Amino acid sequence: MANVQNTTAGARAAKSGDAATGSMTIIAPLAGWLLPGLGHFIQRRWIRGLLLMLAVFIMFFAGLGMQGKVYGFNTGDLLDILGFVGDIGSGLLYFIARAMDWGAGNIQRAVADYGTKYIVVAGLLNIISAVDAYHIAIGKKQ
């Protein structure tokens, strides 16, 4: 009898664990996209999360500091559309930059073009980080 109860309790625990893992597969990449590193933080990968957060933040804000351009939604030139896709990968950072009117760009400075690329790459790196958080959530990676 006690054996049956233990088995039932074990099955219930496994089921709730599966449910937690299931929700984590959605929450972790979403959180990681919204705030760089958060997808790793909520899975207790503190150092990895911190390093990813630092890398994305440094690239994004260095790009803004170099007067890089933050692309808005557009249906114009293909490179502008791709720039928007890359930028939006930064999640909240992108929306804050747009709301604060940062990233107007400056065509008179050569270094501003580097800044634009920095901001796009920050978004792309953040997407890679979010995918990594997903891989941790599904158990593909430790």
Place this chain on the structure above:
Amino acid sequence: MTFDLSHFTAAVVFAACASTVFGITQRNTTREMLRYGAYCFALFVGGVIVASWAMWLIKH
């Protein structure tokens, strides 16, 4: 706040951030992450130096 970076400094900052993310996301153990991150960083910076010398040679 605005700041100017030289071409080389901009490339090194870029390499450091990109290789950090590549190292963490593309490998499984801490040791492998460090090795792969350093490898990517060396390739990024080495590529910049090789490309710079190639351009200098083309110009001269």
